[in-house]
Amino acid sequence: MTSLWPRIEPLLAHVSKPARYIGCEDGAVGAGSLEGLVSWLLVYPDSYEIGLPNQGLQILYEILNERPDARAERAYAPWPDMERLMRRSSVPLFSLESHHPAAAFDVLAFNLSAELVYTNVLNCIDLAGVPVRAGERDERHPLVLAGGHCAFNPEPLADFVDAFVIGDGEEAVGDITEVVKSEGRSRHALLRRLAATPGVYVPAAYTVDYDGPRLVSVRKVWSEAPEVVHKRTVSDLAAWPYPKRQLVPLTEVVHDRLNVEIFRGCTRGCRFCQAGMITRPVRERPSSQVRRMVSEGLARTGYDEVSLTSLSSADFSGIEDVVGGIVDDPASARQVSVSLPSLRVDAFTVGVAAHIQKVRRTGLTFAPEAGTWRMRQVINKLITEEDLYGAVESAFSQGWRRVKLYFLTGLPTETDEDTLGIAELARSCASIGRSHHRGATVTASVGGFVPKPQTPFQWFGQETLDGLQRRIGLLREATRRDRAVQLKWHDPRATLAEGIASRGDRRIGAVIEQVWRRGGVFQEWSEHFSLELWTEAMAAQGLSVDWYVHRERDRDEVLPWSHISAGLHEDFLWQEWQDALAASGTPDCRWTPCYDCGACTGYGLEHVVASTVAPAGGSQGTGQNLARGGEVPVRLLARVTAGVPR
């Protein structure tokens, strides 16, 4: 197979950021043949700068390339200027390593990390020269796979994707490689085998029935398919020290630094947070392995910054020791800075941040998420005002000049008082800042809430566009006169479009296709986003935005993702929803007794945490004071082997 490079290169002088298309990253596999190997093209359906740092994709890339029988290469969605030239010159989607055409691979595997990239998935399939609808593909075409967080409601893409991987991909990609190796491109046999593979959902194996707008059942039609597809869970992160060779891009990307995943899963229990619900239980990486991955990674890549990634990094057992070990490592006596991407809101955490950001103290970010204690009990983000003010006081007193606060609006039961509480908190934080520096600023960043599948808020009717705009208006008015407070907000029109895709069923597929056919790509980008494309497509398909987005669901309603399980008992989610409406919080089960959400018990798993003691500082989301020293009942399992539902 020949490389497309001689046809690609003449286009590069005419596009923005041509380095997006050359590959050559340190850590990438060199150009090579796909002959005789199960070949995967891992596609991130957004721009190179956004997609390259994606850890999930990099992990699978390495695992596949370590297999003697597989080869993985990568592709990212070409920017519209490049896409135009590619289409004009009949250059198909290509891989970056060998510049092979995408259709030459056995598998096109997409990472779905946000709903608004769905139209880019279709565009990439089409650019590959493959029919976008799964039903129109045959033996000549690659298998189209998708995975990632959005796969927990796969239905909006069911018409376009042959099979979805639900949950952690580390083990599943090996299983799928084996299936493809034995079945080749014999499409029907291949899909049947995949439907029987744990954690793999093949939409063609199921049929759905509607009664008017209502979904009434999802039935399997292939005998080998399970009634419910359960997610895959890697039980022990220590067995998967990936990426070992993180890709170092030649051009600037987001998160351009060494990234080391220190744990997966989160049991803080924030009810709006899909990531926290679908990635349970907590699985920590051993500190010694974290330190090794950091020191080897810094030496290999030459980065001067490392990010310790997770959903709430300050919750890692012994975070101080790990951070101290990195900062005081004589080998990194040069200028290395450590970042914790999701800071917990308390003074202790700021202390850790102060320890690691000795040099560049520009801004710190916290996510109180809601403006009043009542609202934070509803969403189960149980941080008190004292926690926040303590954190902010600590930050400003230790030299930071800017504090950024993340909030959601349009939450269940939210009143105007709750909304205005956002402005109140921001102004109070700014006044703390002013007592330390004249130029201290607080940025309040507000996003409209989109209810997500597999969370306690999956039944909630999303706030309307008008409602969100009114709330943003209230906040603008309330912060207008305080020059130290900057208000930023996410476009509520994009929030609405995201709501259409988030909880959609198979009928939304036709909407996504129409938006794409009318040129609606890169919908995550404000310069390309168009709400009209989405509302027009909904109308053209005879679908009601109100029904899909703003309607509150009943308990007995069949949800489109009811045959996909993140391990959480439906009872647990419903009880959490009821507790939310009653403004009643639920503690973190790492340090308090198990309430049986299902994520551990159904799978023979346990939290893998190194410490039975909650980390110091703050109220820890338990409503109790769990200052250091309070032993709590949690069993420690250093290694567990189960990972498949029993």
Place this chain on the structure above:
Amino acid sequence: MRLRIRFTKLGKVRWTSHRDVARMWERAFRRVGLPLAYSEGFTPRPKVSFGLALPTGHESMAEYLDVELSDAEAGAPDLVALKARLSAALPEGIEVAALCVLEPGSPSLQEDVEACSWRWLAVPGEGSLPLSVDDLGKRVAHALAAPALEVARWRKGRETTVDIRPGIGRLEVVEADGEGVWLDADLAARPQGVRPADVLAALGPDLEERHVRRTHQWIVRRGERLEPLGSQGVPQAPHAEARAS
């Protein structure tokens, strides 16, 4: 102590920007553990200064940078070993060609470089007639005979015209190949820098540049043209090899 390094930028990596190349070097210096001097202030940066920016997409045999080492470093590093280690830590296509220790007080590349040599292919644009050596040769002779060569430039969002004739030191037609005709030129770096694209603009609206490659950069000492890299800060004739000092 300051080191001066000459390096290449060839192949796919030519599609990276000047800023991208600066970042590659910072990572490479850290990978080989070279003790760099850092600037003061909120965001300390290693003290690395690059010469003339190379436009994205152009290749080069002769890029330069100066890097300042930390005072704590005693004695000169082993330059031969460093050359190999740096090349290994850089992407394919970026290769260290030579390096030396600079005399204290040596002028910076920005102040010092007077001109660059370029070689590139002129091709007819879409819909234009094929190009011959004779045809282009006539146009070159005509241009060099002209008292002034006005070309359009965008500066601060406004189009202006500049006379590039004083900045063309030498302009020769080399040979034809299947695509077009190769040109070779010495073009001034200052006061008014001239690029190959400017030259093509002056030679005719139908021409496009391909495979542009910077082959040399030049400084002047006592009226003599030299390359910016030599031992002991003394400029030395073409492409001095790395010396262990």
